[in-house]
Amino acid sequence: MTKRMLIMLGTVGLFFGGILVYQLVLKPVMMRKFIPVGVIPPQTVSTTKAEFSEWRGEFQAVGTLRAVRGADIAPEVPGVITAIEFQSGQEVEAGAPLVRLNAESDLARLQSLAAAAELAEVNYQRDQKQLEILAVSRAVVDADAANLKSAKAQLAEQQALVNKKFVRAPFAGRVGIRAVDIGQYVTAGTKLVTLQALDPVYVDFYAPQKSLGKIVPKQKVTLSTDAFAGEQFIGEISSIDPKVDPATRNVQVRATVRNSKRSLLPGMFATVSIATGGPQRFITLPQTSVSYNPYGDTVFVVEKQKGQDGKASLLAQQKFVTTGSTRGDQVAILSGIKEGDTVVTAGQIKLRPGVPVIVNNSIQPANDPAPRPKDQ
Known part of the structure; x- marks a missing residue:
């Protein structure tokens, strides 16, 4: 009986001893043999070459069009309308009769x-x-x-x-759609029709205070609107508000734009472009290349390095950059990288300094200086 007990205990001891030897000795040896310690798997990224491109100093803002002269025509006295002397949408001269009251x-x-x-x-x-x-x-x-x-x-x-009792046009322009009918009684101040002088027109927009040194009266502006795609309207800055809004730190600017075809209408919004300097050359990257952080903007640069085995590999290195203006999908880089550097444009969220990478440029992020919306 005692002999059987000793044999059983010995067997159990050998079993657990073998497990312990496997876990402590054999398993680490096998893992080191088949899985190299400290090897980081490479990450797939897309890249682009840092190159210089020409930038024009330009300021853009969204503005609102308004007529140089525009008013809602209304009578000064009450009365019953006996005659309407205009057609909706008609061009009228200054002093032309519009509405007659009894x-x-x-x-x-x-x-x-x-x-x-x-x-x-x-x-x-x-x-x-x-x-x-x-x-x-x-x-x-x-x-x-x-x-x-x-x-x-x-x-x-x-x-x-x-x-x-005879309401006349105070200035030349185009009348709108009449809001009254013959026989209708109107009180003083009732809107009869709108009258707008359409050539030229004003465009009012706001500029940040940092742009004030680049904007002066008589400066040329170019206006475009989605209502007339591909068409530009030329004008010049006519006035700058002498006060900066303390809430937004913006100042109101007004430009006068020629509108000989009467195609621009008051109330439309438009994009105003102002050339603020001569052409300059900057290293240009897609905006997706830059990681914007509170402690500084960074990019990842791909560098070729040789390992201990003498084989060359691609490693990602993080660099701080100073960014400048943006245009469309692009951003200007003022310092931090040099021309010819290979910069990561997508996939950098997976990277940290020294991580090996695999470059796959089959799909690239948008890099258009003047993108336009596409109908899908």
Whole structure:
């Protein structure tokens, strides 16, 4: 019985001893043999060559178009519309009649006051002649003169009221769609139609305060809008607001743009481009190449290095860069890398300094200086 127990204990001891020897001795040896310690698998990335390209100093902003002269035409007095003298969308001259209001009673009163003014004139002339022969006193003539002035003033006042019954275009331009009909009663201030002078037009936009030194009156601007793709409109800066908005640190700028075809309409938005300097050369990369961090902007550069076995391999090295302006998908690099460096454009999120890489440029990120939206 004791002998069997010893044999069983010995067998169990050998079994667990073998497991312990395997775990502590054989397994590490096998792992070192088949899995090299400290070897980092290479990461697949796409790259591009750092090259110089020409940049034009340019400032762009989104602006809003407004007419040099524009107004919603409304009557100064109430009344019933008796005639509409224009067609919607018509070009009209300054002073052209637009709407007539009922003025019969006002015209009748005008004739009455005109007759009273004529009578006051006759009385004044008669009494002046009588004063020469001392038939009347100076006081009578003075009273006649005062009555004449009062009558003429009342006549002028009534004439002004009658004139207000005839609504005229205050300036030349294009009328919009009429908002009233014949026979409609309108009060003072009721919109009748909009009138807009379309050539030239203003474009108002905002510029950051750092751009103020590059923007001056009479400077040329180029305007484009998605309503007329591929067409550019030329103008110049006409005024700069003398105050910077303390909330946004932006200043309002106004440019005047020729609009001979009357194609630009008030209220449209447009892109304003201003050339702010001569052409410059900068190393240019896709914006996806740069990792923007609070501690500094970085890129990964691929370098060829030889290992201990003498074989060359591609390793990623991180470098700090100073970025400049952007245009479309591109960014200008002011310092940190040199022309000809191989820069990672995609896949850098998997990298850290010294990591081996495999370059696969079958798919490249967008690198267009002036991208346009595409209809899918």
